[in-house]
Amino acid sequence: HQSTNDTYPTALRVAAIWELQRLEREVTSLFEEFQRQEKAMGHVVKVGRTQLQDAVLTTLGREMSAYADAFARDRWRIYKCVERLRVINLGGTAIGTGLGAPRAFIFSATEHLRQLTGLGLARAENLVEATQNADVFVEVSGILKALAVNLLKVSSDLRLM
Numbered sequence: 001h002q003s004t005n006d007t008y009p010t011a012l013r014v015a016a017i018w019e020l021q022r023l024e025r026e027v028t029s030l031f032e033e034f035q036r037q038e039k040a041m042g043h044v045v046k047v048g049r050t051q052l053q054d055a056v057l058t059t060l061g062r063e064m065s066a067y068a069d070a071f072a073r074d075r076w077r078i079y080k081c082v083e084r085l086r087v088i089n090l091g092g093t094a095i096g097t098g099l100g101a102p103r104a105f106i107f108s109a110t111e112h113l114r115q116l117t118g119l120g121l122a123r124a125e126n127l128v129e130a131t132q133n134a135d136v137f138v139e140v141s142g143i144l145k146a147l148a149v150n151l152l153k154v155s156s157d158l159r160l161m
Contacts, residue, residue, distance in 0.1 A: 002101075003094040005131055010090045014117055016140055017085050024078045027071050027147065034068035037061075049160070063157070070150045077143040081136065087122050088113070089130035096131030 042061030047054045090113060091106035092098055098106045110123040124130035 003092075005094050006089045006092045006096075006127075009131075009134060010088045010113070012137070013085045013088055014113070014119065014121075016137070017082050017119055020078050020082050020085070020140070023147075024075055024082070027075045027078065031068050031071040031075055034064045034071060038064035038068060046161075052160075060161075067154050067157075070154065074143070074147045074150055077146060081139050081143055084136045084139070086120055087124050087130065089124050089127050091123065092127030092131045094131075096126075096128030098127060 044060040048058035
């Protein structure tokens with residue numbers, strides 16, 4: 001009753017959810033550590049820099065706060081993307097119409113996968129749309145790029161301190 005047009009994207013979504021949830025935990029650890037450092041270094045005055053030039057006075061706490069906020073945004077982006085990945089087209093068969101699959105299967109397939117994976121998966125309301133479009137994976141790529149930029153920026157800043 002299945003087609004690769006619904007099973008492959010569903011498997012990819014499940015794998016992406018698992019990996020993004022793991023990544024979200026790591027980003028949360030970074031966020032929490034920078035929050036701790038913000039409190040610990042709030043009183044340490046330093047010269048702020050712009051374009052690698054000395055600028056005005058600031059504190060290490062303010063800089064740590066900025067890093068924490070960047071990782072908070074990354075964490076939020078990951079969370080919201082995982083929400084969208086939870087919507088699957090399993091049961092839609094070849095083009096999303098469910099043609100060739102018993103109606104009971106179309107409705108039970110998502111529930112069985114939900115139980116098997118422990119993930120809060122939901123059947124797409126419009127299986128044709130869900131089968132035709134994979135833009136959520138472009139979104140995954142974008143949030144990973146945004147996180148990479150933030151990691152590079154923070155690591156460069158820390159190196160220059």
